[in-house]
Amino acid sequence: MAEAQSGPSNTRKRKYRSDGVSPTWAKRSIEGPGIWATCVKGKEKGTVGELYDLFESVKSFLAADMWPIEGHDSSTNDRGDGSDAEENEDDLETQIAKEVAALKRPKVEKRFANCLTNTQCVIFMSCKPPVDPVKLVMKHVKNVQETGVTRTKYTHRLTPVSGTCVANLPELHSLCRRTITAYCAQENTEGSPKARKALELRVRNHNTLTRMEIIQEVAKCMPSNYTVDLDDPDVFVLVEVFKSTFGVSIVEDYYKFQKFNVMELANAHNEPERFEKGAGRVQDKKQDDNDNGTV
Numbered sequence: 001m002a003e004a005q006s007g008p009s010n011t012r013k014r015k016y017r018s019d020g021v022s023p024t025w026a027k028r029s030i031e032g033p034g035i036w037a038t039c040v041k042g043k044e045k046g047t048v049g050e051l052y053d054l055f056e057s058v059k060s061f062l063a064a065d066m067w068p069i070e071g072h073d074s075s076t077n078d079r080g081d082g083s084d085a086e087e088n089e090d091d092l093e094t095q096i097a098k099e100v101a102a103l104k105r106p107k108v109e110k111r112f113a114n115c116l117t118n119t120q121c122v123i124f125m126s127c128k129p130p131v132d133p134v135k136l137v138m139k140h141v142k143n144v145q146e147t148g149v150t151r152t153k154y155t156h157r158l159t160p161v162s163g164t165c166v167a168n169l170p171e172l173h174s175l176c177r178r179t180i181t182a183y184c185a186q187e188n189t190e191g192s193p194k195a196r197k198a199l200e201l202r203v204r205n206h207n208t209l210t211r212m213e214i215i216q217e218v219a220k221c222m223p224s225n226y227t228v229d230l231d232d233p234d235v236f237v238l239v240e241v242f243k244s245t246f247g248v249s250i251v252e253d254y255y256k257f258q259k260f261n262v263m264e265l266a267n268a269h270n271e272p273e274r275f276e277k278g279a280g281r282v283q284d285k286k287q288d289d290n291d292n293g294t295v
Contacts, residue, residue, distance in 0.1 A: 148269030161247030
C-alpha cells in the first residue's frame with residue numbers, strides 16, 4: 001500500500017534538485033561563451049530574470065539590432081490572418097488544421113542559459129550562437145553611457161568571456177591561443193604597428209593556480225608585436241577564474257566604460273555637471289550659508 005502511494009509522488013515534476021536548493025531550470029556546469037555578472041547580495045534570482053529580459057526579450061533593443069528575431073514573422077502572419085479565421089469560423093476542419101500546424105511548429109531555442117555558481121553575488125549566463133558576448137556587452141555599456149539608463153535594477157558589472165575551459169595550464173594555453181588568433185584575424189592587427197595591451201585578472205574561489213602562473217601563461221599566447229602598457233592600453237585581456245573554470249576575452253575601451261560597471265556608467269551620466277567641476281554638496285552648503293549671511 002505504501003508503494004502504491006509513493007508512486008505518483010515520485011512522478012511529479014520537481015522544481016528543485018535533491019539538495020533542495022538548486023533549481024532544475026539552471027545548468028549544473030559553467031560552459032561555453034557567456035557573460036559573468038555581479039549583483040546585489042541576495043538578489044541573484046532577480047538579476048537572472050532581468051538579464052533574461054534584457055538579452056533575450058523580443059522587444060529588447062539589443063535583440064532587434066544584434067540578431068534576427070526568430071518567430072517574429074510567423075506571429076505577424078498569424079495576426080494578419082485574423083480576418084480569414086473569422087470568415088472560416090464555422091469551418092471546423094480549417095481550425096483543426098491550423099492548430100495542428102501550430103503544434104508542429106519548431107520551438108525557438110533559447111540563446112541564453114543561467115549556469116549554477118552557488119556563490120552569492122556572482123552569476124554566469126551562457127550564450128549560444130549567433131550571440132557574441134563581447135559585442136553584446138559592448139553595445140549595452142555604450143547605450144548606458146549615452147542614455148544613463150541601465151534597464152536593470154540589481155546588476156553591477158558585466159564581464160564577457162569568449163570561451164571557457166578547465167582551469168589548468170594546458171587548457172588555459174589552448175583557449176588563449178584560439179581567442180587571440182580569432183581577435184587578430186577579425187581586427188587585422190597582424191603586421192600593424194605594435195599594440196599596447198593590459199591584463200585584467202579576477203580570481204574567485206580558486207587556489208590551484210597562482211596569479212603569476214596565469215599571467216605568465218596568458219603572456220606566452222600574445223603576439224610578439226604587443227607590448228604591456230598599464231596606463232593607456234589599446235586592448236584589454238580579461239581573464240576570469242572561478243573555481244575550476246577559466247574564461248578569457250579581448251575587449252577595448254575597458255577603462256572608458258568603467259570596467260563595464262553599468263551602475264557606475266549610469267551614475268556618471270546622471271550626475272549634475274557641477275560635480276564634474278569639483279563642486280559638491282559641502283561647497284554648495286558653504287555657498288548657501290554665505291548668501292544667507294550665516295557664519
